[in-house]
Amino acid sequence: xxxxxxxxxxxxxxxxxxxxxxxxxxxxxxxxxxxxxxxxxxxxxxxxxxxxxxxxxxxxxxxxxxxxxxxxxxxxxxxxxxxxxxxxxxxxxxxxxxxxxxxxxxxxxxxxxxxxxxxxxxxxxxxxxxxxxxxxxxxxxxxxxxxxxxxxxxxxxxxxxxxxxxxxxxxxxxxxxxxxxxxxxxxxxxxxxxxxxxxxxxxxxxxxxxxxxxxxxxxxxxxxxxxxxxxxxxxxxxxxxxxxxxxxxxxxxxxxxxxxxxxxxxxxxxxxxxxxxxxxxxxxxxxxxxxxxxxxxxxxxxxxxxxxxxxxxxxxxxxxxxxxxxxxxxxxxxxxxxxx
Amino acid sequence: xxxxxxxxxxxxxxxxxxxxxxxxxxxxxxxxxxxxxxxxxxxxxxxxxxxxxxxxxxxxxxxxxxxxxxxxxxxxxxxxxxxxxxxxxxxxxxxxxxxxxxxxxxxxxxxxxxxxxxxxxxxxxxxxxxxxxxxxxxxxxxxxxxxxxxxxxxxxxxxxxxxxxxxxxxxxxxxxxxxxxxxxxxxxxxxxxxxxxxxxxxxxxxxxxxxxxxxxxxxxxxxxxxxxxxxxxxxxxxxxxxxxxxxxxxxxxxxxxxxxxxxxxxxxxxxxxxxxxxxxxxxxxxxxxxxxxxxxxxxxxxxxxxxxxxxxxxxxxxxxxxxxxxxxxxxxxxxxxxxxxxxxxxxxxxxxxxxxxxxxxxxxxx
Numbered sequence: 001x002x003x004x005x006x007x008x009x010x011x012x013x014x015x016x017x018x019x020x021x022x023x024x025x026x027x028x029x030x031x032x033x034x035x036x037x038x039x040x041x042x043x044x045x046x047x048x049x050x051x052x053x054x055x056x057x058x059x060x061x062x063x064x065x066x067x068x069x070x071x072x073x074x075x076x077x078x079x080x081x082x083x084x085x086x087x088x089x090x091x092x093x094x095x096x097x098x099x100x101x102x103x104x105x106x107x108x109x110x111x112x113x114x115x116x117x118x119x120x121x122x123x124x125x126x127x128x129x130x131x132x133x134x135x136x137x138x139x140x141x142x143x144x145x146x147x148x149x150x151x152x153x154x155x156x157x158x159x160x161x162x163x164x165x166x167x168x169x170x171x172x173x174x175x176x177x178x179x180x181x182x183x184x185x186x187x188x189x190x191x192x193x194x195x196x197x198x199x200x201x202x203x204x205x206x207x208x209x210x211x212x213x214x215x216x217x218x219x220x221x222x223x224x225x226x227x228x229x230x231x232x233x234x235x236x237x238x239x240x241x242x243x244x245x246x247x248x249x250x251x252x253x254x255x256x257x258x259x260x261x262x263x264x265x266x267x268x269x270x271x272x273x274x275x276x277x278x279x280x281x282x283x284x285x286x287x288x289x290x291x292x293x294x295x296x297x298x299x300x301x302x303x304x305x306x307x308x309x310x311x312x313x314x315x316x317x318x319x320x321x322x323x324x325x326x327x328x329x330x331x332x333x334x335x336x337x338x339x340x
Numbered sequence: 341x342x343x344x345x346x347x348x349x350x351x352x353x354x355x356x357x358x359x360x361x362x363x364x365x366x367x368x369x370x371x372x373x374x375x376x377x378x379x380x381x382x383x384x385x386x387x388x389x390x391x392x393x394x395x396x397x398x399x400x401x402x403x404x405x406x407x408x409x410x411x412x413x414x415x416x417x418x419x420x421x422x423x424x425x426x427x428x429x430x431x432x433x434x435x436x437x438x439x440x441x442x443x444x445x446x447x448x449x450x451x452x453x454x455x456x457x458x459x460x461x462x463x464x465x466x467x468x469x470x471x472x473x474x475x476x477x478x479x480x481x482x483x484x485x486x487x488x489x490x491x492x493x494x495x496x497x498x499x500x501x502x503x504x505x506x507x508x509x510x511x512x513x514x515x516x517x518x519x520x521x522x523x524x525x526x527x528x529x530x531x532x533x534x535x536x537x538x539x540x541x542x543x544x545x546x547x548x549x550x551x552x553x554x555x556x557x558x559x560x561x562x563x564x565x566x567x568x569x570x571x572x573x574x575x576x577x578x579x580x581x582x583x584x585x586x587x588x589x590x591x592x593x594x595x596x597x598x599x600x601x602x603x604x605x606x607x608x609x610x611x612x613x614x615x616x617x618x619x620x621x622x623x624x625x626x627x628x629x630x631x632x633x634x635x636x637x638x639x640x641x642x643x644x645x646x647x648x649x650x651x652x653x654x655x656x657x658x659x660x661x662x663x664x665x666x667x668x669x670x671x672x673x674x675x676x677x678x679x680x681x682x683x684x685x686x687x688x689x690x691x692x693x694x695x696x697x698x699x700x701x702x703x704x705x706x
Contacts, residue, residue, distance in 0.1 A: 085477070132658075136665040139615050141416075141477070145602055146657040153650025268485055281478045314492035314593075321486020328482070332472055 029278025029331060030290040037297050040304065048307045056183040058303065063185060066299040067192035068093065068251040070292065072266060073273040074199045075243025077291045080274050081203075082236045083216040083283030084140040088129065088147030089244045090266035092122050094259070095151040096248025101163040101258025104170065111169045119245045125151065126241015130234035140237075148267070155260035162259035165252070174253045188250040195246065199288045212236060216283025272320055273298055276327050297323065354612045357663070358627040361610070365634045372642045385514045389637065391522075397633030398521040399424070399580035401626055403600055404607035405532055406576030408625040409569040411608050414549045414617025415469055415476035417570060420577035420604060422487025423461050424597025427454040427578040428585030429494040432502050441504040450507075451582055458578025459571055461487070466567030484601070491593035501590045511586030521583050528576065533622050542620075545569060549617030606653075607632055610660050 044053050052058065063070070072089050079086040096118050103114040125147060133143050165171075177184035203209035211232040214222040251263060271281075277294030279286025301319045305311045350356060369376040369389070379388035403420050410417045431454035438446045461483055468479035513520045536542030547555045548562045555562045580600070585591045609615060610631055611624025635656060639649050662668045 132662075136662060136668040136671075138661045138665050142605075142609060142615065142657070142661050145605070146654045146661070148602070149650045149657060150654035153648060153652070153654055157648055157651060268481070271481070272485060275478065281475055312492075312497055314489040314497065317489030318486050318493065321482050321489065324485060325482045328468075328474055328478055329472065332474055 026285050027287070028334065029327070030287050030293065032330065033277055033290055033293040033297060033327075037293050037300065040297065040300050044300070044304050044307065051307060053307060056180075060180070060183050060185055060189070062296055062299040062303065063189040063192065065254075065302075066295050067186070067188035068247040068254060068263075069266070069269055069273065069298070070192040070295045071195050071243050071250060072247040073270045073277075073291045073295050074195055074288060075240035075247070076267070076270040077199070077274050077277075077279055077286065077288055078203070078212060078236050078243075079140075079240045080271070080279055080281055081216045081283055081286055082212045082233060083219060084133065084233070084236065085144065085271070085281075086126075086129075086147075086237065086240045086244075087141065087144040087267050088125070088151060089240070089247075089270050090263045090268075091148045091151035091155070092125060092241060092244035093248040093251055093263040093266055094261065095155050096122060096245045097252045097255070097262045098155045098158045098163070098258040098260060100249060100252045101165050102158050104165055104167050105163050111167065111173070115249060118249055119242060122245020122248065123238050123242040126244070127234060127238040129241070130237030133237065134233045152260070152264075158260075159258075160260065162257050162261075164257040170253065170256060174256055186253075188253050191246070191250060195243065196288065196292055203288055208232065208235065213284055216285075218284070269298060269320070272324050275331075276323055278327070278331070280331060354621055355624055355627060358611055358624055358631060361660070362627055362631050362634060365631060365638055369638055369641050376641070381517070386517045389641070391519065393630065393633050393637050394522050394525075395519040396637075397629055398519075398525045399583045399597075400600065400603055400607060400633060401525050401629040402528055402576045402580040402583070403573075403597075404604040404611075404625045404629045405529055405622060406569075406573030407601075407604040408608050408611070408613055408620050408622055409532075409536070409545055410476070410573045411605070411613055411615060412545050412549045412617060412620035413566050413569050414552065415566065415570070416605065416615070417465060417480045417573045418477065418601050419461060419465060419480040419483035419487055420573065420580075420601045421597040421599065422484050422491065423458050423574050423577040424581035424584060424600060425491035425591075425593050426461065426487055426494070427458045427581030428591040428596045429491040429500070429593050430454045430457050431507075431582060432500045432585050432591035433494055435502045435504050435507055436500050441502060442506065444506050447504055447506045451510075454582060455575065455578045458574045458581070462571035462574025463567065465574065466570035469570060470563040470566040488593060491591075491596070493593075495591055495593045497593070499590050499592045503589065507586050508589060509586070511583040512589075521587075524579065524583070528579065529622065529626060536622065546618055546620065549620075603632055604629075606657055 041059075047053075072093060076086055076089060099121065100111075100114055100118050103109050103117065104111060129140075129143050129147050132138060133140050173187055176187050178187070178190060203212065211222070211227050214225070214227055215232055248263070252258065255262070273294035274286070274291050275281060275294070276297055277286065277290030277292070279290055298320060301323075302316055305313070305315055305319075366376070373389065376389050379386050379391060381387075403424070407417055407420065431450045434450035434453055435441055435447060438450075440446065465476075465480050465483065468474045468482070469476050472479075509515070509520050510524065511521055515523060536545065544555070544560050544565050547558075547560055548565045552562045552566075555565075577597075577600075581597060584596055605615075607628035608625050609628070611621055611626070611628035613620040613624060632653075635653065636649065639652055644652065
């Protein structure tokens, strides 16, 4: 408990070279995840080098295929760092795809108008959930569960069938390739990386970021210190709603349709990515960079299974579960060491 | 407020509000289907809306009863949906491999295998929570994520259909004119109530939920109690899984018991058990599960388009949670308490209004 509110982001924290200190270092989980990613990548290289695994594009595809997951997971990182949880992520993404498709296709509105509207709806949903959580002291789990039902229900209210988007501006945007010397990134991937950079800045270099860590570390202490805890909590959920909506837009671009069943259960992937990235689910400790590696590891599992060819898709779930378990146990041993 | 003492006592009873919601929901149906409460006898079986509510609600009641005990210890079990899928998948795949699917011994063995798998899942959850000290929500998340993969692995990604009369009984059969599953649910609920209310077990569970460390210090084996409730919850989920797969005569690794954990948690919350642990109410949970099932039925009968089902559910969850929040009641009905903390504190001092005295009871629990 003593270290939880200490300088969360100091890059040059004092590191006496003892083994205990190394194990107690809060950056360790991120390094472990990064190491795991490297090991998995090297294994992929050695196994599938004849199938073109070594191409830069395969690596960049990790960002392209998981751009929406990265954005959603960044939002989830903020919520989890503040000691809460957001189960509505998948539903908000599904709703945004539906909303965008419906607005563009059925109402004929230009995409430029629809995008801010979709983002506003997502952020407002997050704000409402944060407001209820903060002001009525209801557990985030239950409130965001209601949000999950609500947004999934609203998807179905818009339409029961999926709406495919034929709008030329959407497809041209989806197909735009930003070349990076031989390989390319999609617009979605670049947006995701920008979101990541903004989140890094906000979390580690602004007052708001410090407050998120403080509340997650110990809400009572944060309150006694005089931090404006309520506003921060509401802001965190608003941000998560915004990120989910943005992830929904990226998902729409990626898949070019709206469907009431899109992204079902994606909140679990997002939470898993955050946990694998080394963020403590109790809040107060973790890094956005870890989340990036978490998402990359999940993405790499998927592409390794694709390259293997003989494995069925459900192995993805099993592998995710096993990794989740391993990382939770690592976290557990680390935190118990820190206490003693 | 004109409140006679007896009336006040009634409204204070922990089952009062859940039952009121249930009755209101049932009454809403009457204008739309006038014979809603009538129960007909056809082919020696009882039919009627009430019977079907209990029949379709029985897996949810089972899961929710198990979940109540877990929540009472201050935990939560997200893995029940996956356990439902695994149990159904194992049992159906075993039965479908039999030469004679009608053989009773084979069906019983298959059900046994399914339930053992459920118990193993429960042991794993309990081990992670009680021995390793991992937060319940995360510990059970592991099986929630991996479990569906395992279920699909068992069924090989297919939907396994079985054609077995004995197996059909547990989820879709009739016994003594009533659906058999009602008897299963009644038995499980009765056993749970007897175990928790006629023995010290219920008290121990509440004590662990109130303060696990303090319970350990007064000599309660809180770890063992915790493992026990997770095993019990998984077992209930396993029976529910048998019911669901037997009702449809098929095991679907992907969709069996999907979101049942959320419905079950909701049922527990509607039933008045605090998510913080401590005091629990099995009766409340059963009523809560019936409320959810009635809500679904009502949405069908009053002709609301089925796609708004989820929106309705969300609205009900929000209303129920707001009503249970002491702060909300203090703000809306309360003795003029304004602003966050102060409102709650004023509600804690005994006043005459019914809602705030309810709040006092709630605060004592936490």
